Amino acid sequence: MHLRTLAKVDGEVQLEIEGAVTQRTVLDALEAKYPVLRGSIRDHVTQERRAFLRFFACEEDLSHESPDAPLPEEVATGKEPYLIIGAIAGG
């Protein structure tokens, strides 16, 4: 919800990516389309995932996978979404 509000979008975002579809290329494309999201998902300098965010796809938690590993074919073809989720944290 918060990232959508920042980016001023209502629902899912469609991205066109040339070449390998990886977490890095997806996030690069997302930030290029919505620059206001820079620093909100990955650290500006280290490009590390922010600690309380998680990356899911095809019912798998990809948060700790290499950012350069190919994403599942279903994501690359647009059948399944790549999800950026605020982790449940708090009391």
Place this chain on the structure above:
Amino acid sequence: MNSVRVLVGTHKGAFILTSDGKRQKWEVQGPLFTGWEIYHMKGSPVDPNRIYASQTSGWFGQQIQRSSNGGKTWEVPGGEIKIEPGAMPPPAANKFVYDTSAETGKPLTTHQFYDGKQHPWEFKRVWHLEPSLTDVETVYAGIEDAAIFQSKDGGLNWKEMAGLRGHGTGPKWQPGAGGMCLHTLILDKSDPGRIYIAISSAGAFRTDDGGKTWKPINRGLKSQYIPDPNAEVGHCVHHMAMHPSRPTTLFMQKHWDVMRSDDAGDNWKEVSGNLPTDFGFVIDVHAHEPETIYVVPIKSDGEHFPLEGKLRVYRSKSGGNEWEELSKGLPARDCYVNVLRDAMAVDSLDSCGIYFGTTGGQVYCSPDAGDSWAPIVRDLPAVFSVEVQTLA
């Protein structure tokens, strides 16, 4: 007729409260930035329609928001910038990167941590935004881990004023319970080169050359909770205030002790006087009476609520030492809220208005300089900060 606009930052969003000069009937706008922590909002003295806000989140990090129409609409500075393939990345308004360049002396990059070891400086959030007194596009940010940044383009590009961290005592600074935050930032209308800042738990500092060089200004502070109670740095200053007509007189609410300095912070003396407790967070100065000051005494550092569950503001008309209780209209029992360090403000109407917000979500206003109080709102999220703009 004059009016006032009160900018309230809370744990879960921002609110804007407006009223005419009587300050009896209020309109409430918000929540803005719903769900985000709004540490601080402040309007430009040059153009009151320009307001800056610090929007932050443990999940999504820092954002800077800016309004150019008095809070009706907001934008992230540069938020519409397009990124061209292969081009240099454009600036981002939430990019606060510590200056480690050789040109600025490679400021020291570690400070003391809770465990006594040295720890790298890490950006957490912006605690305080202080718009320039002369230029609407220039704004200063006090951040955690403690440093001061400046933007000259309305909050798009931020550059550290690295002389503060680099002046030499940085390795001795350590975080307070709320983190190692630069929370107070005071500009001097009579001397553009002079800036006062305060850090928990390092103390107060001053520059006289526009931020190139800084020095600690903590002589006279005594803190029993540190190994050397009279140390040059390490004091937990909670807040400072200054009247624009007396720029060398400063008032301070320290962790314990209310203090004043009459030589731009070079020397401090305690003015707690007859306060029932001199622990607290806020301190402010009457808009027209430079010797009239306000605090909200809090029971202790372990019990962050008013003594006896009775919320009271204390006013001194003699610049400290002699204090009077102000409680008309405030809860007289069962009140266990706190008033955080940036959550008090004054307007500049003829009858000076005093405002403060609580961790229980109340924002109180006194339109008669503290003699009587009434809540503007009662049930907001915990209030982090209160600022007020007096509008023509």
